[in-house]
Amino acid sequence: MKMDFQKTLLTFFTLFLFNTFLFAEDTWTYTQSAEKLKLMTPEIALQLLKKGNDRFVSGNMKNRNFLQQAKLTKKNQHPFAFILSCMDSRGSSELIFDQGIGDIFAGRVAGNVVDKDQLAGMEYATQVMGSHIIVVMGHTSCGAVKGACTDTKLGNLTQLVNKIMPAVNTIKQNAHTSTLDCDDTKNINAIAKQNVLNMIKEIQQESPLIRKSIEEKHVMIIGAMHDLSSGRVTFFEK
Numbered sequence: 505m506k507m508d509f510q511k512t513l514l515t516f517f518t519l520f521l522f523n524t525f526l527f528a529e530d531t532w533t534y535t536q537s538a539e540k541l542k543l544m545t546p547e548i549a550l551q552l553l554k555k556g557n558d559r560f561v562s563g564n565m566k567n568r569n570f571l572q573q574a575k576l577t578k579k580n581q582h583p584f585a586f587i588l589s590c591m592d593s594r595g596s597s598e599l600i601f602d603q604g605i606g607d608i609f610a611g612r613v614a615g616n617v618v619d620k621d622q623l624a625g626m627e628y629a630t631q632v633m634g635s636h637i638i639v640v641m642g643h644t645s646c647g648a649v650k651g652a653c654t655d656t657k658l659g660n661l662t663q664l665v666n667k668i669m670p671a672v673n674t675i676k677q678n679a680h681t682s683t684l685d686c687d688d689t690k691n692i693n694a695i696a697k698q699n700v701l702n703m704i705k706e707i708q709q710e711s712p713l714i715r716k717s718i719e720e721k722h723v724m725i726i727g728a729m730h731d732l733s734s735g736r737v738t739f740f741e742k
Contacts, residue, residue, distance in 0.1 A: 534573075535605060537582055538580070541582045541634050545636060549636040550724060553601050554739070556601040556603055557600060560599065560602045561736050573604050573605035574605050577606035582633070583606065584608065584635055584636055585607075586611065586638045588611045588626070588638070589640075590614060590615060590642065590643055595612075598610060600737060609625065609629045611625050614661075614664055615651075615667065616699070616700065617703060618703045618706050626638055626714055627713050631713055631714075637725070638707070638723065638724070638725045638726075639739075640728070641737065642729050642730070643732055644689065646692060648668065649695050652665040652671070653684055671695045671701075672684070675698055693729070696729065
């Protein structure tokens with residue numbers, strides 16, 4: 505109990521110092537720096553994303569000078585997070601988490617599925633650049649997920665939706681049925697959430713480097729769902 509209290513107190517104190525450091529700067533030109541990355545923890549990284557989404561949902565996004573940020577980051581970048589999300593045009597991670605140039609790595613692919621290239625990007629982010637959190641984010645009414653639900657066969661799309669099929673099968677098993685109504689958004693969203701969980705598991709299975717960083721508490725991996733209608737991102741409880 506004492507250790508938990510001390511850990512909570514330390515996290516709170518670190519977050520206080522980090523926020524003091526952060527808000528002392530002009531947000532007009534603000535971008536991540538090496539100094540901030542050293543002060544950060546996975547828990548702080550998660551809070552930054554949550555606060556950014558709060559700003560997006562409330563319409564109070566920071567007024568950034570993106571050209572100035574591009575100039576500030578032309579030689580170095582210090583992103584604190586890697587977000588794997590769907591390629592859906594309504595789900596830009598930089599926007600829905602209200603982040604600027606140089607703040608996050610954004611990997612985007614239909615159905616937010618994992619492959620060797622995405623794993624390589626995550627390893628680069630966490631092992632080389634020092635990012636503290638990996639977020640795998642699905643979204644409501646996902647077209648790629650619906651394609652898996654209906655067992656779509658179309659060129660290269662076929663192999664992509666096949667990666668989502670294990671999530672479809674899990675939802676079928678949970679519902680004790682061999683078929684699903686793929687026009688029911690509840691079914692599509694349930695599959696999307698299960699797919700996120702599957703991808704998180706796959707990342708840790710396929711990347712010993714990332715798994716070790718998670719076990720040592722240097723990196724957090726967490727799932728999330730983006731509600732297209734509200735903009736709200738809901739993170740899965742750890």
